[in-house]
Amino acid sequence: MAETGGDAFVPAADRINPDASLWHWLAYDLRRYRLARGESATKVAGIMGCSRAHVSNFEAMNRRPSEKNLKPLDGAWRTNGHFVRIFTFARRDHNPNWYVEHLHYEARAHTVRIFEPLKVPGLLQTEDYARVAISTEGNADVDQAVAERMARQAIMNKNPPPRMSVLLDECVIDRPVGGREIMRAQLARLLEISRLPNVTIRVAPRSIGFHLGLAGAFKLMGCDPEGDVGLHGGVRGRQADLGQR
Structure with missing residues (x-):
């Protein structure tokens, strides 16, 4: 036809x-x-x-x-x-399948840009930190949710890996999630990842006061052919296409 x-x-x-x-x-x-x-x-x-x-x-x-x-x-x-x-x-419109679609874009992304005002992003979490965080989210199967979160981190081993830029609010690294030992291991993990040539991790100090990022976490994933796909974090989650470049 x-x-x-x-x-x-x-x-x-x-x-x-x-x-x-x-x-x-x-x-x-x-x-x-x-x-x-x-x-x-x-x-x-x-x-x-x-x-x-x-x-x-x-x-x-x-x-x-x-x-x-x-x-x-x-x-x-x-x-x-x-x-x-x-x-x-x-x-x-709220997309009830936002999380599944988000994983689809995340796995394909060639660039990932994240701002997180409250906790270490899932792609950078240690297993122990993830377990503590997930246990507060009301998941029925914490073990499965932790395994799925760890599996997502496989994108860091792609060839070539995505270029990742992460901006954290200072409270993220100050808050002792799970106690001192778990948080110490998590901070060591952040330092380890920050040394990768494709990753940049920065911290916004508390001294800058209020800023727009405190409205919630957000992530921009650069994908082909869609362009930049954005995810604004919240209790329910919302995903929106933010345009193509």
Whole structure:
């Protein structure tokens, strides 16, 4: 089957279900509107200010468009803000599968940037520190949760490993989680990791006072082809695409 305008049909688009989520609906309508207008992906790329490959990936949900891509499309197609509206609500929507998706992006990331105001990030925790932290989170199976957290750290052994930049609030290294021995081992682990050529660990001193990072932990994972995918930490967790570079 061929698309209008001679562009190759995107088989992955067949798996898009507009009833599954707002992101699915956005991808579905991008393709549906384009085909209804008889326009090629190449022509739409010119409107959206991106490449034809990006348009194909938008329609297949392999990549998410930005508001900058969608606003001119609404204008050109006179959709009264239809695509920007879906995009806006999709960005706000809580994703119940956020943790599974987060692990998917984390495992593939070529860059990881983390700010943590309360505890050592999971990728840098020792097993003992992780056990103490996880035991306070209400997990039904602490042993399994600890094993899963330790398994995530395998990304540090990838070839090439991800470039990692970590910023910790000073209270993270001052708080004696699990007692002195566990915390001493955790600090030694941080020092060990900080010596890796692909890792930078910095500490924001208490003397700087209040700063925006105290609103919560966040992580940016650089992935291809999605671009930067962000995770803002909280009790429930929220994941949002923060745009492509």
